[in-house]
Amino acid sequence: EDKVVQSPLSLVVHEGDTVTLNCSYEVTNFRSLLWYKQEKKAPTFLFMLTSSGIEKKSGRLSSILDKKELFSILNITATQTGDSAVYLCAVRYYGGATNKLIFGTGTLLAVQP
C-alpha cells in the first residue's frame, strides 16, 4: 500500500530552537516529494525535492531527500512563533495511468515565546 508517514505528529518548542521534521514514504515510481506549511488557511508550498542529497534552502528552512532510504527531513533553525503551523509532506508518484499525490497526516509544530 502506498503511504506517507510523518513524525512526530506534534512538537512543542521554544523560540530559537532548531527542529527537524521527518517524512518517510513507500510508493512505487516516485516522482517528487513536496513540503507544505499550513496555518489557518490553505497549505502553502515550501519545497519540491526530486534528487537525493541536494539540499533545498529558503531562509531558516531547509530540506533534503534520501531516495535510497525513502525519507526526507525539513529543518527549521532559530524557530519563531510565526513558524507555528502544520507541516505537510506529500509524495507524487506514477500510479497506473496517472500521476498521483499522497499526503502524510502532518506534523503540528507549536513554537512558544
Next chain:
Amino acid sequence: DVKVTQSSRYLVKRTGEKVFLECVQDMDHENMFWYRQDPGLGLRLIYFSYDVKMKEKGDIPEGYSVSREKKERFSLILESASTNQTSMYLCASRGRAVSENTIYFGEGSWLTVV
C-alpha cells in the same frame, strides 16, 4: 501568482441537503483536485480532473460527485449531505507540464452538516 478560489468558506447544512462547493483557478491549469482534511487523517483525495469533462475517483469518492464543465471551474457535489461529511474541503490545481509538480490550494471550505 496562481490563485485558487473557493467561493464558500463556511457552510452549515442539514442532513440530506444537496451541497455544492465551487472552485475556480486562474492559471489555465489542466488538473484540478478536491481533498478533504480531517484531524489525524491528513488530506485525502476525493476526486480529480485532468481536463474539461474528465474526472477520476480518488481515494474516498463515496457520497460525492464532481463537475468540470469549464477548464477553470471544478465543482464538488454532495448529493445528500451526511454528518460524516463534516470536514474542511480543499480544492487544488496544477499544470500539466512535467516541470509543474507543485499544486496550489484554495483557502478551504469548512462544511458542517447537522
